[in-house]
Amino acid sequence: MKTFIKVLVVTSLFFACKTEKKTPEKTPEKEIVATKEVPKQLYEINGLTHCESVVYDKKRKVYYASLIGNREKGDGSIAKVSADGKLIDSIFIKGLNDPKGIAITDDKLYVSDVTILVEADLNTGKVVHEHTNENAQFLNDVEIAKDGTVYVSDTAKSSIFALATDGTFSEWLNSEALEHPNGLLNVGNYMYVAAWGNMIGEGDNKKQSGNFLKLNMKTKEIIKVSKDTLGNLDGVQVYGKDSFLISAWNTGKIMKINTNGEVEDVLTVGRSVGDILYEPSEKILGLPMNIQSQLLIYQFQSVPVK
DSSP states (O other), X not given: OHHHHHHHHHHHHHHHHHHOOOOOOOOOOOOOOOEEEXXXXXXXXXXXXXXXXXXXXXXXXXXXXXXXXXXXXXXXXXXXXXXXXXXXXXXXXXXXXXXXXXXXXXXXXXXXXXXXXXXXXXXXXXXXXXXXXXXXXXXXXXXXXXXXXXXXXXXXXXXXXXXXXXXXXXXXXXXXXXXXXXEEEEETTEEEXXXXXXXXXXXXXXXXXXXXXXXXXXXXXXXXXOSSOOSSEEEEEEEETTEEEEEETTTTEEEEEETTOOEEEEEEOOTTBOBOEEETTTTEEEEEETTTTEEEEEEEEEEEOO
């Protein structure tokens, strides 16, 4: 009888073990690490006499930078720099006087040169046309709209000029509300403006009044985007959805600003940072440094948030 009971117990234990469900082992959860985009310097190109503006030519894979020169007649130029930061030609387009803003389309480059909008051939580096208007005083940044119209800010006159596709070069808008426009950026039906501004206040409270503005290109209504003045604004580029990168010449700051006017400091370089470049496909940030006569190339990279 005892033997029978032992067999029964062992058999019961055997079947209990076989039918017992094993709890699956839990896979350790991967730790989620927060990251942020931070600009890291890739290249420093020196010897670019009073570098003011930079653009990137995707077709030819080169940068073009405007060099003011030493303000002697004809000593300004457009330099050509390789994608890996090597100077190819410091006088690719030569014979300019005081070149500033640049914009390119197809095989043409447009650059402001004091009171002249210069049009050059990118295949040859030769100037093919000079567009003038007797009302122009201090032409600065250049922007090309999708319809082919070339817009140029006149910082001294607080105006924007426009070169129509038929070759007519006229004053498109004059308004003190533009706050002496510098950088221009066309997005859809709006022109975003980085304003140089005026000096306001007295004594220790004195500051530059430059704001980030939004201009309706149909109604020409000017809306202030920034909540407070940001200084001598120079360049403006699209950064992401509803956000932009802007440069402040006097403080050397690169800032990110959204359409609600919220500002975040991104980077501070030396005083005189000019008309900046942002190439989103490679996250490249180009900073022309006027006083330093150099071009700095950065790339935004993801780093862990500490």
